Amino acid sequence: MQVTQPVPSSDRAGRLDRSSALPLWAQLRADLQRRVDVGEFANSPFPGELALSVDYAVSRHTVREALRQLRSDGVLVAERGRPPRLADVRIDQPLGALYSLYASVEAAGLPQRSIVRALGIRRDPVAAGHLGLTRDADLLYLERVRLAGSEPLAIDTAWLPADLAAPLLAADFTHTALYIELAARCGIRLTGGREQLRAVIPTAEQRDLLGIDQDTAALFIQRLGCLHGRPAELRHTTIRGDHFTVTAQFSTSTGYQFSPTPYRIPHTAADPGEFSPIAVQPPVTTPTRSTR
Numbered sequence: 096m097q098v099t100q101p102v103p104s105s106d107r108a109g110r111l112d113r114s115s116a117l118p119l120w121a122q123l124r125a126d127l128q129r130r131v132d133v134g135e136f137a138n139s140p141f142p143g144e145l146a147l148s149v150d151y152a153v154s155r156h157t158v159r160e161a162l163r164q165l166r167s168d169g170v171l172v173a174e175r176g177r178p179p180r181l182a183d184v185r186i187d188q189p190l191g192a193l194y195s196l197y198a199s200v201e202a203a204g205l206p207q208r209s210i211v212r213a214l215g216i217r218r219d220p221v222a223a224g225h226l227g228l229t230r231d232a233d234l235l236y237l238e239r240v241r242l243a244g245s246e247p248l249a250i251d252t253a254w255l256p257a258d259l260a261a262p263l264l265a266a267d268f269t270h271t272a273l274y275i276e277l278a279a280r281c282g283i284r285l286t287g288g289r290e291q292l293r294a295v296i297p298t299a300e301q302r303d304l305l306g307i308d309q310d311t312a313a314l315f316i317q318r319l320g321c322l323h324g325r326p327a328e329l330r331h332t333t334i335r336g337d338h339f340t341v342t343a344q345f346s347t348s349t350g351y352q353f354s355p356t357p358y359r360i361p362h363t364a365a366d367p368g369e370f371s372p373i374a375v376q377p378p379v380t381t382p383t384r385s386t387r
Contacts, residue, residue, distance in 0.1 A: 120158075216257050237251075250332070266280060313334060
C-alpha cells in the first residue's frame with residue numbers, strides 16, 4: 096500500500112470548508128477516514144487531539160467529536176490515559192451458530208489467550224435455575240478475560256452442572272477453548288442452544304478489565320448451551336463493541352424470526368437474574384463446527 100506524504104498543516108486546514116452546511120467535525124472525520132484508507136498512519140502513530148486541533152485549525156471540541164465518531168465506526172481505539180490509535184482487532188461472528196470465540200479470534204489471524212480469574216465449584220441459585228437444577232446444585236464456574244492478540248476482547252463467565260463438568264477443574268484455560276476441554280475431558284459436545292444479545296453500558300470494573308473508556312459500548316451475550324435438549328452451559332460474555340461485529344442471515348422466504356416474548360432489562364451487564372427466553376433467532380442452516 097502506498098503511503099501518502101504528510102502535508103503542511105495549512106493545507107489540512109484548507110480541506111475544511113467553513114462555509115459548508117456540513118459540520119466541521121463531520122468534514123474532519125471524513126478527511127481522517129481518507130487518510131486512514133490510504134495508509135498514511137501505517138507506519139506512524141495516529142495524531143492526538145492537540146496535534147489535530149493545530150493541523151486543522153479547529154477547536155478541541157470539534158476534534159473530540161470527529162474522534163468519537165471514528166471510534167463508533169470501529170476505526171479508532173481509545174483507551175484510558177492513552178492517545179487514540181487505529182483499531183487492529185475486529186471479530187465478525189455469525190448469529191444462529193454454536194460458534195467459538197476462540198476459533199473466531201484465531202481465524203482473524205490473532206493469537207488467542209485468556210486470563211483466568213476464577214475456576215472452581217460453587218453454588219449460584221440464579222444460574223442453577225437457568226440450567227434447570229435445584230437452587231443448591233453444585234456448579235462448575237469459570238471466569239476469564241479473553242484477549243485477542245495483546246488486547247482484552249471480552250469478559251467471559253460460564254456455569255456448568257458439576258456432575259457433567261467437574262473434570263474441567265484440571266484444565267488450563269489460558270490458551271484453550273471451553274468446548275475443546277469439554278469434549279476432551281468430559282466427552283461432551285453441545286448440540287445446540289439459545290442466545291440473547293443486547294447493547295450495554297459496561298460497569299467501571301468491566302471497563303478496567305476491557306481497557307476501554309466510558310464512551311465505548313459493549314455487547315452482552317447470554318448463551319444457554321444444551322446437550323440433546325438438556326441445559327448444560329450458561330454463559331455470559333461482555334464483549335467490546337469496537338472489536339466485535341455480529342452478522343445475521345435472512346432470505347425473502349423466511350426473513351428473520353422473532354420471538355414475541357419480551358425481556359426485562361437487568362440492572363447491570365453482569366446481572367444474570369432478569370432474562371427470559373432468547374428474543375431473536377435468525378434462520379441459519381449452514382452447520383458450524385463447535386470448538387469454543
